[in-house]
Amino acid sequence: MKLDNIYQEEKKSNFAKVAEIIITMASRPSGFIGLSILIFHVVLAFISPYIAPYDFKAINPTLMLQAPSAEYWFGTDDLGRDVFTRTILGGRTALTITFFGSLIALLWGGLLGIFCGLVGGKTDDIVMRIVDAFLSIPWILAMLLIVSLLGTSTEVLIPALGFFYGKGIVRVARAATHDVIAKDFIVSARARGHSNFSIIWNEIIPNVRDAILVEGAMRWSWMLLGFSSLSFLGFGVSPPTPDWGLMISNARGLMSFAYWSVIAPIVGLSSLIIGINLTADAFAKALGIDRSTKAPV
């Protein structure tokens, strides 16, 4: 029994590290399921325009509210559009907008959090108060306000969502930085006279990166839910673009006699959220992070 290799581990390339993390994630049943769902959705988002059997906006009054059949797998909606086509296309906008929204949230939340954790003291207090004050406004009201003032274009939605979902990341990044900052290696770097930039880049970021990324992944699923709620309320994407939130909203009145038109988008949305959640969870476990934030579902 020789375990020397544990201690002889070589420095790995970044690619190898990422691969190892993904393998660790997939080695857990929940991680495997999460990753599969997520990958399925992402792949679908890319290829759906090419595989969609019908035109998503082709209205056909003669085909209104058809039950699922060999021709229309998921049936048709109240305007006679193919529900299957609309469902596989319906995740594209949500995924894209929330993905970039999460990136923005990661960026500003992470940087501001690290900054606050690093400088500490009064500046930290003041900045955190401002962030708290801004975000104590119910986000949905604020979003509605922004959207009604600036419109529902992607250029508005992405930064607006990114801003509102960055708060949790600020907190996590700040707490992680606080933990790191007290360590002697930071004191040591300071005593040597490294610049603040060098300390953030070389000493802090490598140690807080994992926690921030995990939080970002969690925020992504929250943001999906939030974005879909906006669409549901009619403030997300505008018709006739297929979108799950919008589809659920349109079809909810038909629930009792045309359940198919609402089931499909619900399954699409919830499976994606669950997929992201499970993935984020497995990601946290693979990195050895104890996550306290709760998942939205």
Place this chain on the structure above:
Amino acid sequence: MTEIIQKVKNLSIGFKSKKGEEILILRNITTNIKKGETVGIVGESGSGKSTLALAMMGYVKHGLYTIGGECEFNSSNLLKMKNRDLEKIRGRKIAMIPQNAGQALTPNLKIGYQIDEALQLHSDLKEEEREQKISELLNKVRLPSPETIALRYPHELSGGQQQRVAVAMALAGTPDLLLLDEPTTGLDVTTQAHVLELLNFIAKDTGTSMVYVSHDLGAIAQVSDRIIVMYSGEIVLEGPSRDILKRPIHPYTHGLLKSIPKLSLAGLPESMPGSQPQPGIIQGGCSFFDRCNFSEEKCKNNSPQLEYLKELNTRVRCFNYEKLLKESQINQNVKKIKNNSKDKEILNLSEVSISYAKQKLLDQIFNRISDDNPTVKDININIKKGETIALVGESGSGKSTILKSIAGLLRTKDGFIRFEERRNLSSDLKERDPNDLRIIQLIFQNPDESLNPNHTVEEIIAQPLKLYFGLKGKELKKNIIDLLQKVRLGEFYMSRYPRQLSGGEKQRVAVARAFAAKPDIILCDEVTSALDVSVQAAVLNLLQQLKEDFGTTYIFVSHDLAVVRAISDRVAVLYQGRLCEVGPSNHVYKFPSHPYTEVLLGAVLEPDPDIKPKLVAEDIVEERPPEKGCSFQGRCSRIVGDICKKEIPPWQLTDSGNAIRCHIPIKELQKEQF
């Protein structure tokens, strides 16, 4: 024959590695604990001593599992017992005091209430009786005025007092067996001596059996009747305390005792090579083989069995114990350190005061510090090039604070720090130029904290080389390899991460990083405190060697007076941020000395059952230095009266060049108190 209360039989505990291999933490442990005896279990970190102690109360840590064997208590196997039945035993029959037990007290509940809870849980006393019992217990652990202590919250007690409360709670159920896991580690020297004395008293008074787990042979020596030495998950030596400490017949214990610095011996002890193998790495043969001075060819492939020697009542696991049996006692060889100090002054601290007080807004605006009673005050030390000066004192005496100010990490309130008689170093880090920063480097206590876990050894050592000398590419690499060689690490360590290194190796990397800057002065803050005893001597020897090679000056902070004795040329004793005594180490360690130095020296624990600590002053902890008079007045047993409370004592010089700050004339101080 005395009754046996705990029988450990062929106990093996381990875990499954990621690859599914079974890795043993404890290997086939068999031993008995008799009624009324105190057994010390000693070993370095990772030797399995805590796992064994926990198993003795039927507890196996999460992730570990019992592979075989049993722990028998009252003729039932604790490791097979149901949780419900274990609960009846834990706290009542077997109690445990973990490390930092004091800090484990619930912060928002009064002491009396917490003891009462323990009594409700672990005894059948009625309410009226319990009240009586609480003050009885507090009395037993010698806390002053039990009635008022019971009404206090944990944070209102000192570390030593908290530990006493923990002992009182453990005694609530009148246990037959008390397990103590490093109960005094982390406490101050003086406090430690007091707590050990209390434990001795309790053992005698109540007849409770104790199992005392520690890495510190000094502490073990004070309390145990019998000692078990663990190495790599095995018992390697077990026998009566005195024999083990005076005539250890196992090479590991022998080497260990030789490598511990002693107060009575100035100079660096021999170091033991290497480090304990990680669990799972041991193949066939003796697990101590790599580090053993007595090894032979047969040790490599055959594992020695634990052999019982009747005449010595000792069990030993070694083929060659007879060689050691012949040695009548340990011959400790120490290497006298050369005093390399030149006459040239390198650093001068003059009237330095440092304050942590939160500054008022007005003072903040004018960027000044006002505090009448700063944490550190009036520090005057003149440090010569090439010398090693040690700062000693209890926790909170301001040792680290002074180092931080020298490094520029903390602003001084008054005074100046002058380098090489030429220029004053700014007290603000930002105003120091890169060269000022380069000449002073720091080495910290805990290498786990001082090395970035996400950097490889190469990246860690490259930092100062890039920053100060702008090295790149081949040249950078060559320099790193050179430095690694100087700290006796091979080139292949470059690609490792700190988590893949042992404690001693990590500290070597930290040393290499400090030397990479080619500094004139290195500030060492408790650099060996976090290391295992067997590794400590090696790091001290390395530091000494490097110093001789490079002519570096060390400012060495430590609470361990024996370590200080081994490595320093000069010692400065601090109490509450004020200097008490400064002088050449061989004189500070002799009379006459300052009353506080006397207290510190008296409390040193030596791994020798014949040298008992002398407990002079109370182990109270003062929050703030007194406003007026001598800083030590609160605890001084020789206090001469009002003058000590009103006037700052004068510096007095002894014939040997020792400066003592006390109102008692030197002649008086000369008279030894004990």
